[in-house]
Amino acid sequence: MIETHELVKKFEDFLAVDRVSLNIPAGEVLALLGPNGAGKTTTVRMLTSVLRPTAGWARVAGYDVVTQAEQVRASVGVLTEQHGLYGRMPADDYLDFFGQIYRMPAALRRKRGGELLEQFGLAGDRKRRIGQYSKGMRQKLALARSLLHDPPVLLLDEPTSAMDPESARLVRDAIHGLRSAKRTIIICTHNLPEAEELADQIAIIRRGRIIVRGTSTMLKESLLGPAEYQVQFAAHLPNSLPELPANLKIHKHGPDWLRFYPLDPLQDNPAVIRHLVGQGLPVLGLTEVPRSLEHVYLQAINAPDGVDILNMRNLANNAALTPQASEAAYAG
Amino acid sequence: MQDNLRPVFIIAYREVRDQLRDWRIIIPIALLTLFFPFLMNFTAGQVVGFVQQYGANLLADRFIPFLLMIVGFFPITISLAIALESFAGETERRSIEPLLGSPLSDWQLYLGKLLASLIPPLLASYLGVIVYLIGIRRTANWVPSVDFLILVLLLTTVQALVMVSGAVVVSTQTTSVRAANLLASFIVLPMSLLIQGESVVMLWADYGVLWWAVLGQVILAGLLVRMGLAHFNREELLGKEIDTLNMRWAWKVFSRAFVGQARNPGDWLKHELPPALRRLAIPVAFMTITLVVVTWVAADQARISGLPASVFSMDKLTTLDETFLDQFREIGFFSANGVFSIWLHNLQTILIATLLGVLTFAVGGVLVLLLPMAIIGFFAGAAGLAGIRPITFLLAFIMPHGLFELPAIILSGAAILQIGAALLTPAHNMTIGEAWLRAFADWAKVALAVVMPLFLIASALEMFVSPHFMLMVLGGL
Secondary structure (H helix, E strand, O other): OOEEEEEEEEEEEEEEEEEEEEEEEEOEEEEEEEEOOOOOHHHHHHHHOOOOOOOEEEOOOEEEOOOOHHHHHHHHEEOOOOOOOOOOOHHHHHHHHHHHHHHOOHHHHHHHHHHHHHHOOOHHOOOOOOOHHHHHHHHHHHHHHHOOOOOOOOEEEEEOOOOOOOHHHHHHHHHHHHHHHHOOEEEEEHHHHHHHHOOOEEEEEOOOOOEEEOOOOHHHHHHHHHEEEEEEEOOOOOOOOOOOOOOOOEEOOOOEEEEEEOOOOOHHHHHHHHHHHOOOOOOEEEEEEEHHHHHHHHHHHHOOOOOOOOOOHHHHOOOOOOHHHHHHHHHO | HHHHHHHHHHHHHHHHHHHOHHHHHHHHHHHHHHHHHHHHHHHHHHHHHHHHHHHHHHHHHHHHHHHHHHHHHHHHHHHHHHHHHHHHHHHOOOOHHHOOOOOOOHHHHHHHHHHHHHHHHHHHHHEEEEEEEEHHHHOOOOOHHHHHHHHHHHHHHHHHHHHHHHHHHHHOOOOOOHHHHHHHHHHHHHHHHHHOOOHHHHHHHOOOHHHHHHHHHHHHHHHHHHHHHOOHHHHHHHHOOOOOOOOHHHHHHHHHHOOOOOOOOOOOOOOHHHHHHHHHHHHHHHHHHHHHHHHHHHHHHHHHOOOOOHHHOHHHHHHHOOOHHHHHOOOOOOOOOHHHHHHHHHHHHHHHHHHHHOOOOHHHHHHHHHHHHHHHHHHHHHHHHOOOOOOHHHHHHHHHOHHHHHHHHHHHHHHHHHHHHHHHHHOOOOHHHHHHHHHHHHHHHHHHHHHHHHHHHHHHHHHHHHHHHHHHHOOOO
């Protein structure tokens, strides 16, 4: 649904996007992460045929972003970083205006606009001028605008920023719903837990280049090493540490817990539990040690230039999450 | 077509509605529409009464139409502010971005905003004119002729169009309303001068001249709309974040376009110059035709002017002898220094023409280059009145150096035209700035490799050969 190949954008002598290649099938969500000025917005603008690529090509919803720009824009719903709302207009009129721009019939405009205002909890304020809306309400209205013409592709820049937790949940649920409805979505965000929750794939962009891309699990494994598991006991461990199956070793332990790296969690984890229970230990549970996307993000962003980030796995285990420490770890 | 225009009206309608919700626009428009005409009526009444005391009825007759123009003009000044807000304001607030992400074409968005900036001030202006006319009918029993009323309404309309289309060009070059307002002085100052000029003409009651002013402004507005359409595109609007001149980049683009792939001067002459010359084919044809037409029209003007041939002492040309060459010698001809000074003079003219061309969409530059031929053409026409064949006169004055000088003038004019066209034409796959720099690089290539050498040869011929040729052609007449 979204396919790009070696997409490049130069502004005068500034390289904003550098050979970005993506392939996002229908019904998949990609989270595009990166620091400010990394090239996220420029990439999105090229995908909406707002900016023309300097080199490379992109197809969105089957249309070429250069030669079929109008069809691309008709197939895409965009939530821009700045919402671009007209303060003196009521929400009703605003959605109706954009419905006309997208050439929707009047009855459909009214129906769809009403549904979206209802969905995002704005139905009661539909006649109020947008200038009187709170930040979160504006954000929801802008999102409603991007969904109005029911586009197959959605490009959402910070969809839940400035929202209270309840509204943010509402929006995240809406995005889940859109994914189920086979919409292709790119989310640009700095909200990493949200990216992890919503996205099937995560791409991290730095200085215009996508430096890593994959599922959250894959990125964690690649950058932070294999998943570590913790066994929690109902009582303190005996003085002599218990034994794990032959091929596994205890990595860390506490008074009532121990951690290990399974080679294959599907096979090893049940074997570990059986082994420990067999030794008469009161096993309370076994869980993966949580590793946040933030660790992955910082690891990737702070990696030295030219490094194959996906092969930095072992370095990551010991590295503190500062650029200096990261570089030192790599050099070591 | 109707389907394509629909979004234009949707945008215009929304913007006009939005303006009508803004008291900062409504109040000035209401004042200028309703109160200002009454004030002008009162003023007209007072002035007419005053001048009639001294029998200066003529002044009274001129003053009332003049105020009609002023009443029409004042409300349209708001169009400038509305346009700056609509184009630069929306860009600054980024509220234009969702529109840019919609299936609208650039021209639909441009036209919609243009209409929205024009309609309320123009309606206010027409309404003000009606109010003024009703009042003046009652107080001074004055009714304009239909011709004159159409003239004033057309003047008002094209002035608004010039201001709004100028404001769009200004807005696309800035990222903030503040910067756009500062740049708007490039519109306000010429418009003030124009209004002053029109006022003088109005008081002179030479209304025919005002029709020419309408025509001139229609052409100017056409150029500005064309330029606005070329500049008002997504790439230009969102491609820049701050208003800075990136001289390093500009130099890089220029030098890359100038040098191209060439590795040495020979390579450059062989591979880079010919494509630049080929790109000038259409402007060269245009310049050549224009040069011929201008010379012919100028010659014809000599005939129409009805000035006797003796005024230009053309009869003396038929009595030229060797002393004629001595006169040339006295003013520095037949010397190497003279060659250099003519060459420099010609280069200076080309530089001035280029500078003027850059500032006037090439028009001023081309006019400068056409002027010498127009003068020679005029004198050729005058010579015809004295019994000398104009073509003989032309040959005597422009040969043989003209064989080199005229192609140099045509090429320079063509390169200047290309620079002007770069500002008015949407550039494919590059920004307007880049297209302009490339056109400028073509100008530099042609100037350096062709025009300068041609002028040097022409100067040498003009210095050493042309006087002899002139004597040969004219002396025996």
